[in-house]
Amino acid sequence: MTKLRIAGGQVxxxxxxxxxxxxxxxxxxxxxxxxxxxxEVPEGDETLDAEDGLVMPGLVNAHTHAAMTLLRGYADDKELDAWLQEDIWPVEAEFTPEDVRAGTELGLLEMIRSGTTAFADMYFHEEEVVEAVEDAGLRARLGYGIVTVGKDEEGAREDCEQSLEVAREFDGAADGRVKTAFMPHSLTTVGEEYLREFVPEAREDGIALHYHANETTDEVDPIVxxxxxxxxDYARELDMTDESDFVAHGVHLDSTEIDLLAETGTSVVHCPASNMKLASGMAPVQKLLDAGVTVGLGTDGTASNNDLDVFDEMRDAAMVGKLAENDASAVPAESVVRMATEGSASALGFDSGRIEEGANADLAVVDLDAAHLTPHHDLVSHLVYAARGSDVRHTLCDGAVLMRDREVLTLDAEAVRExxxxxxxxxxxxxE
Ligand SMILES: N[C@@H](CCSC[C@H]1O[C@@H](n2cnc3c(=O)[nH]cnc32)[C@H](O)[C@@H]1O)C(=O)O
Ligand SMILES: [Zn+2]
Incomplete structure (x- = not known):
């Protein structure tokens, strides 16, 4: 049995x-x-040097569209609906499986470099994402995103079938590192008749759901x-608020919806950068935490962020969380780190996000030997307010080293970028 000892660091x-x-x-x-x-820790067969470093749980990006790296910087400074319809969807319509593979690999490279070890992905040509994840060594919960608006009945049903098929076929892939979900894009971009028909099918097979919810007022008002x-409430009626389900955004939630989330155990993935960039609004994160809702953290796609650095996201979460409450003590550093590790991992159903015997060995080692991380009064504060993805020295997932001394071992970085x-x-x- 091979044992790797991560030695010399703080944990x-x-x-x-x-x-x-x-x-x-x-x-x-x-x-x-x-x-x-x-x-007291037994000797290992090999050693990974963590001196001057902090060993932390690998970060978990609980909502993204990894292949959207291809659209990074393509269209900025626009609100959600116009941005999707006028800019993003027309180019995505041109994406081939090879494009999705290339974009996903770029995303995975960025994740490994910045200490992210698991993520949730909603996209299409998802079989490419499965293979890329398998090769790169990460952990992921994946699904095919359904959009039925603008499609005829046949096209809409095909989308739903495809999402079920992806969820059934790839669950447990990559030695169990891949899990899946049924992924209607949102409550307004998928017609009610399709949700009524296909959600029960997913439920029958015990498949979890992931969708965008309450992201903008333009999305909430028509449902109301x-x-x-x-x-x-509409989602609950459709059986879309199970304990295994997780929704992205949750920006415009009223207090009854917060209670509903707490009661049902449905998790929320907070995406602060995307919410700010698309001017969607400020999620009531402290209220969600106070109500006992499981809150994770996500970057969303890189066209609305524009990176996959979860350190960045942690800082944004702390900043906007305070602004939303008009209270500097809201969403403190410790709760943000929890969100990006245990919270996200729990939303995705992975036993990761905590450094404890028996948990998944999904880890990042952050280099503390840097001017912007000096002095060391409080390292949890540093992770949220001062550190960045490029401070990560080693990244491990499922016990395997994916990046050693800033060199990614599972991807050819230059070829991926090219x-x-x-x-x-x-x-x-x-x-165009
Ligand atoms: N099968 C669908 C694709 C859905 S994938 C998920 C979609 O979510 C889109 N997306 C990215 N960011 C956001 C966001 O913040 N809100 C809503 N949708 C987003 C993304 O562009 C992608 O098309 C189709 O054929 O159109
Ligand atoms: Zn999204």
């Missing part, structure tokens, strides 16, 4: 304390075998008008 523990400790990783089972005082109820650059330009050219 962030589940109670948010930081202690000098070593971590022993079982590379075969992919679990953390031991963590504690260097004298047409259904006479709040979007999440391919993405070329494919992005060609797709845009076809669309």
């Amino acid at each position: 962030l523990r589940p109670d948010a304390s930081v202690e000098r400790a070593d971590v022993l990783v079982d590379s075969e089972s992919g679990d953390i075998a031991a963590v504690g005082d260097p004298d 008008e047409e259904e006479g109820q709040r979007p999440l 391919r993405a650059e070329r494919r992005a330009a060609a797709a845009v050219e076809r669309a």
Whole structure:
């Protein structure tokens, strides 16, 4: 049995304390075998140097569209509906499976570099995403995004079938690192008749749901008008608020919807950068936390962010969380770190996000030897307010080292960038 000892560093523990400790990783089972005082942790077969570093749980990006890296910087400074319809969807319509593969690999490269070890992806040509995840060594919950508006009945049903098929076929892929979900894009972009027909099919097979909810007022108002109820009441009626389900955004939620989320155990993935950039609004994050809702953190796609750096996202979450409450003590650093690790992992149904014996060995080692991380009064504060993705020295997932000393081992970084650059330009050219 191969054991890898992460030695010489400080370790962030589940109670948010930081202690000098070593971590022993079982590379075969992919679990953390031991963590504690260097004298008490058994020897490993190999060592990974964590001196001057902080070993933390790998970050979990609980909502993104990884292949959208190809659209990074393509269309900015516009509100959601116009941005999707006028700019994003026309180019996405040109994406081939090879484009999605190239964009996803670029996304995975960026994730590994910035200490992200797991993510949720909603996109299309998802079989490419499965393969890319398998090769790159990350963990993911994946699904095919359904949009029925603007499609005829046959096209709409095909989309729904496709999402069910992807969820059924790929669950458990990549040695169990891949899980799936049924993914209607949102409550307004998928027609009620399709939700009524296909959600029960997903439920029968025990498949979880992931969708965008309450992102903008333009999305909430039509449901209130047409259904006479709040979007999440409508979702509950459609059996879309199970404990295993997770919704992206949750910006415009009223207090009854917050209670509903807490009661049903449905998780919310907060996407602060996307919400600010598309001027969607400020999510009531502190209220969600106070109500006991599981809150994770996501970047959303890189066309509305424009990066996949979850450190950035943590800072944004803390900043906008305070602004939303007009209270500087709201959404403090510790709760933000929890959101980006345990919260996101729990939303995705992975036993990751905490450094403890038996948990998945999904880890990042942050280099503390930097001017912008000096002095070391409070390392949890640093993770949220001062650190950035480029501070990550090593990244591990499922007990395997994906990046060692800033060198990504599972992807050819140069080739990935070159391919993405070329494919992005060609797709845009076809669309225009
Ligand atoms: N099968 C669908 C694609 C859905 S994938 C998920 C979609 O979510 C879109 N998307 C990205 N960011 C956001 C957001 O913030 N809100 C809503 N949709 C988004 C993204 O462009 C992508 O088309 C089709 O054929 O059109
Ligand atoms: Zn999204």
